[in-house]
Each structure stands twice: as C-alpha cells, then as structure tokens.
Amino acid sequence: MMVTVLTGCGQEADQGARQSAQAAQDELLLQRASERLIADFSKELKTELLSALNRGGPATAVEVCHSLAPQIAAGYSGKGISIVRVTNRPRNADNLAGPEQMAILTQFADTAEGYRPSIAAWSDDDSGKAYRFYKPIRIMELCIKCHGDKTTFGPELTGILNEKYPDDSAVGYRPGELRGMFVVSIRWPEGRMAAEQLADRSP
Numbered sequence: 001m002m003v004t005v006l007t008g009c010g011q012e013a014d015q016g017a018r019q020s021a022q023a024a025q026d027e028l029l030l031q032r033a034s035e036r037l038i039a040d041f042s043k044e045l046k047t048e049l050l051s052a053l054n055r056g057g058p059a060t061a062v063e064v065c066h067s068l069a070p071q072i073a074a075g076y077s078g079k080g081i082s083i084v085r086v087t088n089r090p091r092n093a094d095n096l097a098g099p100e101q102m103a104i105l106t107q108f109a110d111t112a113e114g115y116r117p118s119i120a121a122w123s124d125d126d127s128g129k130a131y132r133f134y135k136p137i138r139i140m141e142l143c144i145k146c147h148g149d150k151t152t153f154g155p156e157l158t159g160i161l162n163e164k165y166p167d168d169s170a171v172g173y174r175p176g177e178l179r180g181m182f183v184v185s186i187r188w189p190e191g192r193m194a195a196e197q198l199a200d201r202s203p
C-alpha cells in the first residue's frame with residue numbers, strides 16, 4: 001500500500017515537472033514570436049514613413065499613418081495572432097487604450113527603476129485563453145516632426161492634422177517619452193503554428 005502511494009506521488013511530481021517545463025517553453029516561444037512580429041511591423045511602418053517624409057515631408061507622413069498603418073497591422077494579424085498600437089494620448093481615436101491597457105501603460109511610464117522592456121500576461125475569458133505581450137513605444141527624433149511642439153509645424157501639416165484629427169492629443173512630445181505601446185495577442189493554442197513560424201525567424 002505504501003509503495004503504491006509513493007509511486008503515485010512520484011508520478012504526479014514528474015507530471016507536474018513536465019507540465020512546468022512545457023509551460024516555460026511555450027512562454028519563451030510566445031515571447032520570441034511577439035518580439036519578431038513587433039520588429040517586422042515596426043520595420044515596415046518606419047520604411048513607409050521615411051519614404052513619405054522624403055517624398056513630401058511631415059504632411060505626407062501623416063497621410064501614411066492615417067491610411068497605411070492600420071493596413072499594415074491587419075496584414076500582420078490572422079491565424080490566432082493580432083497586433084495593434086494603443087496610447088493614452090491618441091491622434092486617431094481608434095488607438096485609445098482601454099482600461100486594462102491604460103494600467104499597463106502606467107507601468108511603462110513609471111521609470112523609477114528604469115525602463116521596462118516589456119510586459120507579458122495571460123487572459124482567460126469567454127472567448128478562450130490568450131497570451132498578451134506589451135512593448136512600449138518611445139518617441140524617436142524622427143517622430144518629433146509630427147508629434148513635437150505643434151507651434152513649429154508648417155501650415156500644410158497643421159492643416160491636415162486639423163482636418164483629419166481635430167481632437168489630436170498626440171503632440172508636445174520630446175525624444176524618449178512614452179508614446180504608447182504595441183499589444184500582441186496570441187490565442188492559445190489556436191495561434192501556436194503562427195507563433196512557431198514567427199519564432200523560427202527570430203535572430
């Protein structure tokens with residue numbers, strides 16, 4: 001009787017250890033996939049913005065953000081994975097962070113112990129289980145052309161911002177300030193295959 005009990009306990013312990021190891025591997029896979037997705041999205045958007053700036057200056061770049069950025073995000077979403085950008089100071093109202101996302105942004109804004117590179121969390125609701133990966137977006141020098149001191153904007157840029165974004169609050173930034181964050185959502189296990197394909201391309 002005692003041998004049976006001890007054997008059962010040992011098997012449960014082994015199973016628990018295997019499950020913990022698998023969970024750690026899954027977490028690493030999802031993190032690598034999220035980082036890769038953000039890197040790909042960021043690279044494509046930056047390329048488009050630089051091209052727009054070279055073609056027609058900040059006003060053209062705003063047009064790209066207005067029409068092309070959502071298309072790029074949609075192109076990288078699917079098969080259980082999605083990527084969006086959110087902020088507490090939106091230019092486009094569609095990018096306003098929700099309550100839970102605001103709480104994450106607050107953590108990124110708190111730099112008392114230095115910048116946080118990312119935050120990951122699991123959610124489990126009526127629609128199923130999902131892994132969410134959050135990465136801050138900080139203002140670069142390039143971004144100041146359209147998000148800096150609005151008194152320095154030219155008439156063309158000012159006009160297009162007033163036309164497309166009359167309630168714009170995405171101005172007044174300085175380099176290094178928190179602009180918002182990327183949110184990658186991966187349905188689990190539906191998004192495993194897509195996550196594995198992304199992770200395989202990680203450096």
